[in-house]
Amino acid sequence: MEVSKRILFYRISDDSILMINTLTGAMDIITSQIYHSLLEYNPSGYIQIDEVTLNRLKKRGYLIDKASEVKLLQTIDAMYAKAEKRLSFVICPTYSCNLRCTYCFEGGLTHDNRLYMDSKDVVRVFAAIDKLRQVYNKRKSSVDLFGGEPMLPRNKGFVSELLREARGRSLPVSIVTNGIHIEQFTGLLSAYKDQIKLVQITLDGPKDVHDKRRKFANNKGTFGKVCSSISTLLELQIKVVVRVNVDLQNVDSIDQLFNHMVTSGWVGNPYFTCDLSPVQDHALKGTYKFILPEDMLIERIFESLKRIPDSSNVLQLNMFRTLRHIKSVLSNSRSVQPLLYYCEANNLENMVFGPDGYIYACTECMGNEELAIGKFRPRLKMHDEAVKMWDGRSILTVNKCRECDIALLCGGGCAYSALTVNGDINEPVCNRTRETIFAYLDYVRDDLIKKTYA
Numbered sequence: 001m002e003v004s005k006r007i008l009f010y011r012i013s014d015d016s017i018l019m020i021n022t023l024t025g026a027m028d029i030i031t032s033q034i035y036h037s038l039l040e041y042n043p044s045g046y047i048q049i050d051e052v053t054l055n056r057l058k059k060r061g062y063l064i065d066k067a068s069e070v071k072l073l074q075t076i077d078a079m080y081a082k083a084e085k086r087l088s089f090v091i092c093p094t095y096s097c098n099l100r101c102t103y104c105f106e107g108g109l110t111h112d113n114r115l116y117m118d119s120k121d122v123v124r125v126f127a128a129i130d131k132l133r134q135v136y137n138k139r140k141s142s143v144d145l146f147g148g149e150p151m152l153p154r155n156k157g158f159v160s161e162l163l164r165e166a167r168g169r170s171l172p173v174s175i176v177t178n179g180i181h182i183e184q185f186t187g188l189l190s191a192y193k194d195q196i197k198l199v200q201i202t203l204d205g206p207k208d209v210h211d212k213r214r215k216f217a218n219n220k221g222t223f224g225k226v227c228s229s230i231s232t233l234l235e236l237q238i239k240v241v242v243r244v245n246v247d248l249q250n251v252d253s254i255d256q257l258f259n260h261m262v263t264s265g266w267v268g269n270p271y272f273t274c275d276l277s278p279v280q281d282h283a284l285k286g287t288y289k290f291i292l293p294e295d296m297l298i299e300r301i302f303e304s305l306k307r308i309p310d311s312s313n314v315l316q317l318n319m320f321r322t323l324r325h326i327k328s329v330l331s332n333s334r335s336v337q338p339l340l341y342y343c344e345a346n347n348l349e350n351m352v353f354g355p356d357g358y359i360y361a362c363t364e365c366m367g368n369e370e371l372a373i374g375k376f377r378p379r380l381k382m383h384d385e386a387v388k389m390w391d392g393r394s395i396l397t398v399n400k401c402r403e404c405d406i407a408l409l410c411g412g413g414c415a416y417s418a419l420t421v422n423g424d425i426n427e428p429v430c431n432r433t434r435e436t437i438f439a440y441l442d443y444v445r446d447d448l449i450k451k452t453y454a
Contacts, residue, residue: 001043001058001063001064001065002041002043002063002064002065002066003038003039003041003062003063004021004023004061004062004063004064004069005403005405006021006022006023006069006405006408007019007020007021007022007062007405008020008022008405008406008434008437009035010438010441012029012445012448012449012452013449013452014032015031015032016029016030016031016032016448016449016452017029017030017031017032017034017035018441018448019035019062020326020437021060021061021062022338022405022406022407022408022409023061023064023069023072023073023076023338023408024060024061024072025325025329025337025338026060026061026062027326027329027330028060028062029448029451029452033048034049034053037049038057038062041063073396076337076338076340076408077340077394077396079337080337080340080394084138084139084140085136085138085139085140085347085349086139086140086141086142086344086349087132087133087136087139087140087141087142087349087351088141088142088143088144088344088349088350088351089125089129089132089141089142089143089144089171089351089353090144090146090350090351090352090353090363091117091125091143091144091145091146091150091162091353092117092146092147092148092150092352092353092354092355092366093116093117093121093145093147093148093150093155093158093159093162093355094115094116094117094147094148094149094150094152094155094355095109095110095112095115095147095148095354095355095356095366095367096110096111096112096113096115096116096147096148096149096152097110097147097148097149097178098149098152098178098180098181098216098217099149099178099180099214099215099216099217099222100215100216100217101178101213101214101215102212102213102214102288102290103213103245103247103279103288103290103291105280105281105282105364106148106366106367109148109366109367110147110148110149115354115355115356116154116155116158116355117155117158117355118158119157119158119161121158121355121377122158122161122162122165124376124377124378124379125162125353125376126165126169127376127379127380128353128359128376128379128380129141129143129169130169131380132351132380139349141171142171142172142173142174142197143162143166143171143172143173143174144173144174144175144176145159145162145173145174145175145176145177146176146352146363147176147177148355149177149178149180150175150176150177151175151177151178151179151180151181151182151185152181153181153184156184156185156188159185159188160188163188163192163195163196166195167192167195171195172195172196172197173192173195173196173197174196174197174198174199174200175196175198175199175200176200177199177200177201178201178202178214178222178226179201179202179222179225179226179229179230180222180225180226180229182199182201182229182232182233183228183229183232186232186236189233189236189238190236193236193237193238196238196239197239198238198239198240198241199233199238199239199240199241200240200241200242200243201226201229201230201233201240201241201242201243202214202226202242202243202244202245203223203226203227203230203242203243203244203257204244204245204250204257205244205250205253205254205256205257206223206253206256206257206260207221207223207224209249209250209253209256209257210222210223210226210250211223212249213245213249213250214226227260227264230242230264230266231264231265231266233271234266234269234271234272237271238271239271239272239273240266240271240272240273241273241274241275242261242266242272242273242274242275243274243275243277243319244257244274244275244276244277244315245277245278245279246276246277246278246279246297246301247278247279247288247290247291247292247297248290248291248292248300249290251292251297251300251301251304252300252303252304253304254276254301254304254305254308254315255304255305255307255308255311258308258311258314258315259308261274261314267314273314273316274314274315274316275316275317275318275319276301276315276316276317276319276320277319278292278294278297278319278320279291280414282364282414282416282417282420282429283364283416283417283420283421284417284420284421284429293432293435293436294320294322294431294432294435294436295432295435295436295438295439296439298320298323298436298439298440298443299439299442299443301317302439302440302443320436321339321342321343321410321411322339322409322410322411322431322433322436322437323436323437323440324339325337325338325339325409326409326437326440326441327440330444330447330448338408338409339395339408339409339410339411339412340394340395340396340408340411341393341394341395341411341412342410342411342412342413342414342415343362343411343414343415345361345362345390345415345416346390346391346392346393346394346411346412346415347391347392348361348373348387348390348391348392350362350363351373352365352366353376354366354367356369357375357376357377358372358374358375358376359372359373359374359375359376359382360372360373361373361386361387361390361415362390362415362416364416365416371386371419372386373386373387373390374386374387389425390415390425393412393415393425393426394411394412395407395408395411395412397426398412398426398427398428399426400427400428401428406433406434406437409433409437410430410431410433412428413428413429413430413431414429414431417429417431
């Protein structure tokens, strides 16, 4: 046996170390003496660790032989293969958008007012969905309405037909919208609210901050309109997920935004949740100057959260994927398994239908037909090689990730980033996972100290 190469050590205090086994998912606090003994461990020599502790270290996978490590990886792979998978049909009736948000990853694509889906496309989309559900018949399906901006007034007929078809197939629907025209859709949303799983609307800060980022083409801000739409949806008892896209420009105003949520009566409403999400540049274009690496962003977020201690159950960090497992263990909540893959695109759990007639594995690929995995117009035709490229990409298929000590916490990183930056989906772009995890542990250090002496 040898000390596993998949261990992260984090010093809590002078005499206590947090030990994270990224392979087994185990997390334990050890003394400095045990830590140094592990660093000096020689399986053929004397070790200053008592027999009980030594057996526990073996049982928890900190001491392991190569064959057992391979077997554990195979077990995790088999577990993922057996796990219930989902299939989200992301439908974009248009790439066009009525806003000009400063950080939009779709960029100039949203300025194109020519491409819109119509009634015929509703038929084509659901004909394709019916066939794909047969192919992936063990997956739990749903529909996501996306864009561009899907809730434009000219899309109302399309949205109505989409909701009707989804209801006929018992498919729950999630809607991602900027919220500007919600008032024109209230009757429709009320009629189908049993079918609507949630509506996601972005609110990026208090008025002065939000309006600099999420604005119309004439630079007029959208804060008032967005807040009104959130309140309207909550009154309709439709679940609202407020997404806050966080970067250097707004990270220090999170506390002000939270206070606004409280005074608006949203906090405490059973239909209201909020997700903080890092603004990212997966293509590494470098054109947006306010992006912060996730570890630095986490540090700044936690500085804001310290000023609003009652916010921890409201402002969620679910969009920081690399923290999910560690957060679940430390909070004693439902365990989140180590990651074999970074996001749904790697497991072909998303199929994005664009108004250009193509199907994509990832929303960031939209509008680039070279990255399409199929098309639905005039009828469904999947591109087998492209499907194979995306489906099943994991740390076990990416050479640089297979032996990495933190691969099971980062999942091999963004596939789209690998494809666009390196030209190879299996040539990963690393995303500072280690630094992000340590930044989070710095924030919860006091809680870890309490656990040490509990």
